[in-house]
Amino acid sequence: GAGVSQTPSNKVTEKGKYVELRCDPISGHTALYWYRQSLGQGPEFLIYFQGTGAADDSGLPNDRFFAVRPEGSVSTLKIQRTERGDSAVYLCASSLIGAYGYTFGSGTRLTVV
Amino acid sequence: TQLLEQSPQFLSIQEGENLTVYCNSSSVFSSLQWYRQEPGEGPVLLVTVVTGGEVKKLKRLTFQFGDARKDSSLHITAAQPGDTGLYLCAGTTSGTYKYIFGTGTRLKVLA
Numbered sequence: 001g002a003g004v005s006q007t008p009s010n011k012v013t014e015k016g017k018y019v020e021l022r023c024d025p026i027s028g029h030t031a032l033y034w035y036r037q038s039l040g041q042g043p044e045f046l047i048y049f050q051g052t053g054a055a056d057d058s059g060l061p062n063d064r065f066f067a068v069r070p071e072g073s074v075s076t077l078k079i080q081r082t083e084r085g086d087s088a089v090y091l092c093a094s095s096l097i098g099a100y101g102y103t104f105g106s107g108t109r110l111t112v113v
Numbered sequence: 114t115q116l117l118e119q120s121p122q123f124l125s126i127q128e129g130e131n132l133t134v135y136c137n138s139s140s141v142f143s144s145l146q147w148y149r150q151e152p153g154e155g156p157v158l159l160v161t162v163v164t165g166g167e168v169k170k171l172k173r174l175t176f177q178f179g180d181a182r183k184d185s186s187l188h189i190t191a192a193q194p195g196d197t198g199l200y201l202c203a204g205t206t207s208g209t210y211k212y213i214f215g216t217g218t219r220l221k222v223l224a
Contacts (some may be wrong), residue, residue: 004155017146031210033211033212035214040217040219042117042119042201042203042214042215042216042217043156043201043214044214045211045212045213045214048210048211050210055210056209056211091155091156093155095210097210098210100144100146100161100163101119101146101157101158101161102158102212104155104156104157105216106153106154106155106157107153107154107155
């Protein structure tokens with residue numbers, strides 16, 4: 001597609017539930033990134049994919065968070081047993097490998113109640 | 114853990130004024146970027162700087178990368194209401210494509 005697409009744009013879930021957030025990157029972009037942004041803060045790195053594999057998952061806060069990119073295109077961020085502290089905007093970005101700069105999607109606003 | 118501090122955190126100015134936003138770190142970066150983010154949207158890349166001392170201009174915006182590649186500044190001349198937004202710097206170190214973002218500067222330009 002023309003840009004990075006993230007769905008859903010908003011997600012409200014109950015504490016303890018499981019959620020999946022989807023990212024569809026720009027066609028041909030081999031690198032895909034997930035960030036989390038809390039209100040009034042800069043984005044915080046979660047995980048980076050190069051192709052199908054996670055090249056760096058050092059930002060995942062704990063084992064409740066997991067991300068996949070099985071075919072090297074669409075990626076899904078999965079959060080188990082959600083907690084209120086997981087509430088944030090989850091941003092996805094993609095780029096050509098080695099290129100400077102990302103193209104971000106508009107994000108998924110996750111609210112855990 | 115590398116940390117990028119931005120100052121000021123908040124800035125409210127009148128249309129036509131000039132301003133400078135700073136991005137500082139104790140780490141050396143192989144490249145540094147500036148983004149602008151509007152409510153409900155993802156950050157949009159404005160510029161990338163890679164060489165110490167480099168200066169880039171984008172219309173009324175001037176970006177500078179420090180000689181030691183540890184800091185950067187963004188200067189806006191004759192600010193307009195359309196410049197309102199959250200300005201973010203982001204840096205990466207050699208050997209990684211992961212960008213670490215700064216704390217952000219929220220700018221409001223009043224008409």
